[in-house]
Amino acid sequence: MIQKFFDLQGASLRVSAIQPVLVDFYGRIFAGRSRPLPTAPLAYGLTITSGEPLAMPEGTEALYTGPVLDEGEASFWQGPEGRILAFPGIISLTLSDRAREATIIVAPGAEERITMTCGQLALQAALLAARQFLIHAAGLTLPDGRVALIFGRSGAGKTTSTLALAAGGLGLCSDDAMACNVSGERPTAWGMPRNLKVHRRTAEMLPWVQPLLSGDWSAEDERPVTLAALRTTVSVESITAREIAAIFVLERSGAVASRCEPVSKAEVLALAAADNVRSTRIGVPESERELFKRLGDLVRALPTYRLSAGSDPTDLAPVLLAALGIRKIVA
Structure with missing residues (x-):
């Protein structure tokens, strides 16, 4: 597992992935300025994996379904472990209700989407944990x-x-x-x-x-x-x-x-x-x-x-x- 840390100006965000390229895609949000070790207290953790993104189970009441600007149709719902945003077959994000953790699952070939809505929402959660927004x-x-x-x-x-x-x-x-x-x-x-x-x-x-x-x-x-x-x-x-x-x-x-x-x-x-x-x-x-x-x-x-x-x-x-x-x- 590859780990890199990103400076949130007084706090750190840990990003983990099996493939270095997945961390590198997320690092574009920070202009690639990552560190091998944290330079401030850890505020949040994000794990990025490659595979089949989550899909909303049948019968689940959606918090939102519809288009997201420039990214297509999405579903947002409350799962057993946290809130989940998914773009069917492309990427999903789970924001844990119990820990300061999030998980992104991205389909092979869709890695560019890591930097978009799912990655931005994970960053917002990390900043809120660090008393920022x-x-x-x-x-x-x-x-x-x-x-x-x-x-x-x-x-x-x-x-x-x-x-x-x-x-x-x-x-x-x-x-x-x-x-x-x-x-x-x-x-x-x-x-x-x-x-x-x-x-x-x-x-x-x-x-x-x-x-x-x-x-x-x-x-x-x-x-x-x-x-x-x-x-x-x-x-x-x-x-x-x-x-x-x-x-x-x-x-x-x-x-x-x-x-x-x-x-x-x-x-x-x-x-x-x-x-x-x-x-x-x-x-x-x-x-x-x-x-x-x-x-x-x-x-x-x-x-x-x-x-x-x-x-x-x-x-x-x-x-x-x-x-x-x-x-x-x-x-």
Whole structure:
């Protein structure tokens, strides 16, 4: 059995598998930064095996059945040992009710799916065990070392805005996934940097991105850009917990110029919850209620703003910095 440990900034996640490649696939979530031994107390364990994924038994009342964005049909139910999410014939995840453990079973040839919903849910469980939580948001560091969190509805242009802000002098933590901690004196966050998918419209709006793209345009009109390529042009931050300065809700504006203004915490919490908290047919699971509570603690503790992106994204950085009273980038 192969074991590797991943740093959760104050806690460790153990990932075990018979085949090293299975651990390596999960390690992509952490940009491959694993260790042979834990560097912090163990918070959670994940075992990944190759084989026939679990299937929901006949007569079982499902907590959820239906599509999962970009991954197809899934079933979610309560089993005798814990909650189970399964994509039939592809992959299943069991979250134990009795221990801080999870198990993924992936069908041969479907290893890429380890990094998607099942792997993300296992990571969320590990972070909750470590008194942290994962959110769907971008994170960028400010000149003073703090981090700005950016929530945005699907289609709001989060990747475009994240790249524009990074080009404007902010540091890129992540364009999609941030781990937060509200248990200390001040909320902190750290990002999970990974390769980005850039839409053709983004490449047209930000010409400096075009030479960094690799591969061909996908059916979704996207091409990848690697972290290594981005590092030649912008600052890609290390995986380090940083104090959070503020939360921004991103939206598209019909105006040419971008603008930033205070927004109510209730609006921010509603958006964050809609994008991060899952419900089932019988209500909201306990773990999701805990996530909602922590989201509420996060929003209450921080200034909140609406960041309206204009048609020229190059002005986003100075507009965001001005809202925080930071007038220029410090070298």
